[in-house]
Amino acid sequence: MNVKEIIAKRVAKELKDGDVVNLGIGLPTMVANYIPEGMDVTFQSENGFVGLGQAPEEGQEDKDLVNAGGQPVTVVPGAAFFDSSVSFGIIRGGHVDATVLGALQVDEKGNLANWMVPGKMVPGMGGAMDLVVGAKKVIISMTHTQKGKPKILKVCNLPLTAAGQVNMIITEMGVMQVTDKGIVLTELNPEYTVEDVKNATEAVFVVAEDLKEMEI
Amino acid sequence: MNVKEIIAKRVAKELKDGDVVNLGIGLPTMVANYIPEGMDVTFQSENGFVGLGQAPEEGQEDKDLVNAGGQPVTVVPGAAFFDSSVSFGIIRGGHVDATVLGALQVDEKGNLANWMVPGKMVPGMGGAMDLVVGAKKVIISMTHTQKGKPKILKVCNLPLTAAGQVNMIITEMGVMQVTDKGIVLTELNPEYTVEDVKNATEAVFVVAEDLKEMEI
């Protein structure tokens, strides 16, 4: 299993039967591959539907059915289509149980920066700001560092996507909960030591008394 | 023709081909009977559709299809159903060309009172406040007086439905425009004199230089 697979597999364990979940582009999309058989998780696509299914087979693409990245997708039975105001009503209104997104930076207060780097081409926030504010649980899934540089910081220095909304950070090194009292490392990938995590993290974090082995 | 018929017939002449119109309960409902053949006027029903048609024949009532008074109605081809937020989005957003309502009182500033009499049973404003604020043209259709007592006043003394929104008043005596400079009598029913209208009106009004005979 590569790093991304480890992360995606662990994120999948956070989802519960009946959950409505929005997966960001990239690594988060892989989470769908690890939902256990028989568990009913509904995926929301912010461009206007719930019930996102697999990618279509080649030649079976439907021009009227794409995901938020503009790529052809399918829907499962029981899916529902709606306009963008309903889509974000679902998101902002707290009807999405979990959103899984990547990050450029996260900090001790649960601040998230994942939409712009000053001086670089700014792609736009898309639906990320609404998702992070509206979803019941915000799970950041990302590699622990960017080319060795920590991404989990004391204070984000990039423009924020949202303030104080992150609940959980899942990386290849372990699982962290963002609490009112700061970050707590609750699970550790046995391939790493707590010291490794500390070296890869700028933020100060507490190690949970009952630190567990990361479920992979 | 009785008084109500005179009023309803004259109101109908205000409507143009392609108009979307909301008719209040009571006298305004009669306006639909006087739309000329071939003229396309769409009636909106604030409980959630456009394309209101005639009352159904007895035995043909559909429990799922009532008007804002809860009475069975029909729809015309090309009708569309929607929820109450869309219905009032249409109203508030200026997509209704004209609303025709009754009044308890109207005044020189175009203020309207038609929803409550303190001390009496208050039925509620229903959709009236939204309609009067939102429709492009607000036409008050009513008998000129209430048992001889003027209803067109200097200043309304009943609680208002909306401030300064009335555009036009049509009664059995004539037609009045509510302008920035006050009320102007533009048409007179030949059965009455200007003096008659003055006696039946508390508000001060100007008689239009080109006062016309009321089109009935």
Place this chain on the structure above:
Amino acid sequence: MRNKVVTIEEAMHHIKDGMTIMIGGFMAAGTPEKFMDALVKKGVKDLTIIGNDGGWPNKGIGKLVCNKQVKKLIASHVGLNPEVGSQMNSGELETELVPQGTLAERIRAGGNGLGGILTPTGVGTIVEEGKEKITVDGKVYILEKPLKADIALVGASIGDKKGNLYYNKATKNFNPLMATAAELVIAGAEKIVEVGEIDSNDVMTPGLFVDYIVEV
């Protein structure tokens, strides 16, 4: 998949004295009438009811009012049920009258995570009393706050086992809005079908909003 299809008794089990309950429908069209009967039978009391209207004495929300189960009624129109007026006069029933379009927007705001909306409806009337007024681009608006409820009881024409709902004709009205704005949403559907039998384009309330569904 969690089973959302329950009996009416199981569904009504969630309703307790003193709760705030949204009830869909417009003059009883689209109101889940069997739920009204069940609540009368159950006898829960001190309810705060949010609905378009006070129903008729023997129909819709009116049944609960006549059985003296309602402490407070938030509605736009109560004129067709004389019992509401007499309980208001006797002080048994508190009512909050809200313009119909504002009622729709407040419920939508509650379900969509908005802190409020600015509406021109009611400016210059008693509706503005005690509310903040905000001028935007030279026009005055009232800040109207969101409405939420413990329970929403909605009436659908067809529902599937995942809770996707379809409302026929004018029964839509407040139902799809209320389905977004309560902690627990119980739908009464005239017919329950298998998942996938309602075309995904035709779903009017996505199942994610619905906790329980009863065939009524």
Place this chain on the structure above:
Amino acid sequence: MRNKVVTIEEAMHHIKDGMTIMIGGFMAAGTPEKFMDALVKKGVKDLTIIGNDGGWPNKGIGKLVCNKQVKKLIASHVGLNPEVGSQMNSGELETELVPQGTLAERIRAGGNGLGGILTPTGVGTIVEEGKEKITVDGKVYILEKPLKADIALVGASIGDKKGNLYYNKATKNFNPLMATAAELVIAGAEKIVEVGEIDSNDVMTPGLFVDYIVEV
């Protein structure tokens, strides 16, 4: 009945240099693509475009950007069209980036006569800069103002001769919202049918919103 069905040339005749134009679709799904081609051919310039995204270089709104017809772009995401970024950097193109859910609500507010909405999205980020913040029941919201346009170009799957529109699957997105928010609304429908052929329950944009319809 006024004839709303026109040729693409007749429809595009209404679009002038300097206008503000809403364009439906999401990464070109649901965008009336033939209208994009016609506008490129027509060469109107200095346009302010309101849309979800910057499209692709050869698809959707992207065509207008690449042909340098756009002065200002109001969108939520522009990352999939590198030309947007390069024109932003060179100062040729002004962009206003809006969170996707906020964009949807602002357009809806414009079309629905609301003076604005209070959203938690963007609080604590650069999105709040220069905007009023309002605290409701202890939670901070940003007051976001309505968006309107001179023209809305919407893409439908089926339209009837009265302008009733039906959008297939994920093509709905911003289309029904934009159809409410412009002075003049032009729909491109893949298929135009007789009035009455779209079931009144299935109409997603009532014809009253649509001024012209083109089979594309």
